[in-house]
Amino acid sequence: MAKQAVGGGHRAAPVHTDPADVSVLTALSALADPVRLQLVRELAGSAEWTRSCGGFDVPVGKAALSHHFSVLRGAGLVEQRDEGPRRVNRLRREEFDARFPGLLDLVLRADGD
Amino acid sequence: MAKQAVGGGHRAAPVHTDPADVSVLTALSALADPVRLQLVRELAGSAEWTRSCGGFDVPVGKAALSHHFSVLRGAGLVEQRDEGPRRVNRLRREEFDARFPGLLDLVLRADGD
DNA sequence: CCGAGTGTTCGATCCGTATCTTACAGTCCC
DNA sequence: GGGACTGTAAGATACGGATCGAACACTCGG
Numbered sequence: 308m309a310k311q312a313v314g315g316g317h318r319a320a321p322v323h324t325d326p327a328d329v330s331v332l333t334a335l336s337a338l339a340d341p342v343r344l345q346l347v348r349e350l351a352g353s354a355e356w357t358r359s360c361g362g363f364d365v366p367v368g369k370a371a372l373s374h375h376f377s378v379l380r381g382a383g384l385v386e387q388r389d390e391g392p393r394r395v396n397r398l399r400r401e402e403f404d405a406r407f408p409g410l411l412d413l414v415l416r417a418d419g420d
Numbered sequence: 421m422a423k424q425a426v427g428g429g430h431r432a433a434p435v436h437t438d439p440a441d442v443s444v445l446t447a448l449s450a451l452a453d454p455v456r457l458q459l460v461r462e463l464a465g466s467a468e469w470t471r472s473c474g475g476f477d478v479p480v481g482k483a484a485l486s487h488h489f490s491v492l493r494g495a496g497l498v499e500q501r502d503e504g505p506r507r508v509n510r511l512r513r514e515e516f517d518a519r520f521p522g523l524l525d526l527v528l529r530a531d532g533d
Numbered sequence: 534c535c536g537a538g539t540g541t542t543c544g545a546t547c548c549g550t551a552t553c554t555t556a557c558a559g560t561c562c563c
Numbered sequence: 564g565g566g567a568c569t570g571t572a573a574g575a576t577a578c579g580g581a582t583c584g585a586a587c588a589c590t591c592g593g
Contacts, residue, residue: 318541318588331530332452339448340581361539371582373541392539392590407530409522417444417520431559431571453551474569484552486571505560505569 326383326399326406334407337382338414342367343375347384350398351415359393384411439496439512439519447520450495451527455480456488460497463511464528472506497524 337343342365349363360376361369376396379385383406386397404411451457455478462476473489474482489509492498496519499510517524 330533331527332454332457332533335448335452335527339445339452341445342581344445359539367581368583369540370542370584374581377541389589394540407526410526413520413523414444414448420443420445455551472569480551481553482570483554483572487551490571502560502570505567507570 320389321380321387321394323386324381324383326403329381329383329406331407333382334384334403334410337378337384338410340375340378341420342371343379344414344420346375346379347398347411348415350385350396351400351411355397356388356390356395359390359395360387361393433502434493434500434507436499437494437496439515442494442496442519444520446495447497447516447523450491450497451523453488453491454533455484456492457527457533459488459492460511460524461528463498463509464513464524468510469501469503469508472503472508473500474506 338347345365346363350358360372363372365372365375367375376385376387380387383403384399386399387394388397389395398411400411451460458478459476463471473485476485478485478488480488489498489500493500496512496516499512500507501510502508511524513524
């Protein structure tokens with residue numbers, strides 16, 4: 308039997324953490340990294356589900372990038388979905404903001420690093 | 421000639437950083453530590469200039485504690501003043517909140533870790 | 534079926550930082 | 564002046580996390 312084509316996924320569906328279950332420490336640690344901060348910001352400036360993991364201009368290799376997305380998922384900041392061969396992302400604005408009101412706005416609004 | 425008694429200080433006056441000059445990354449990194457988070461919270465629950473560095477119930481030695489306060493100063497979160505033999509602290513609520521609106525409230529309000 | 538494209542996983546490495554111990558520098562009180 | 568007390572500075576250590584390279588899984592298009 309054929310596994311359903313689209314939506315079926317890369318291999319195993321990515322593991323997501325509900326923002327409601329995320330500790331402050333985890334959230335802050337996830338955002339306290341230049342690469343992840345840039346990812347979140349670029350993600351915030353794009354429509355949902357339009358950016359695949361590889362489509363970010365960050366100065367790290369694929370492996371590190373994959374790791375960073377794993378951290379962002381674990382902090383309830385990003386949701387991922389498999390779309391054909393690529394994994395597309397979405398910033399969990401509402402949900403994360405419900406758990407940590409203002410935090411996302413703050414890091415997005417802030418200038419510089 | 422006698423150096424002025426109180427206010428003169430331990431040795432050198434502690435170096436402070438204006439919250440306005442603090443980067444988001446620095447602020448988040450400073451708060452993304454369990455010990456410092458506890459310090460900030462205890463400090464928030466006390467009147468200004470009433471807590472000396474040694475007067476916190478944290479599970480680290482004096483040296484590490486001194487280091488943590490140095491980081492908090494560098495992030496514009498804490499102001500210190502020498503009062504006789506001890507160094508007393510104050511949480512820079514207003515100033516820090518002006519630079520990062522809501523961040524302090526968030527970490528103070530949040531339950532657990 | 535094979536090849537190109539995309540991500541994840543594993544192992545190794547490297548660097549920052551949190552920590553301790555020890556030593557030192559002040560202040561206060563007797 | 565001599566302690567007791569408080570905090571900082573310096574050196575050593577240990578651990579976590581960010582990174583890379585290589586190998587592997589999966590999808591899609593010839």
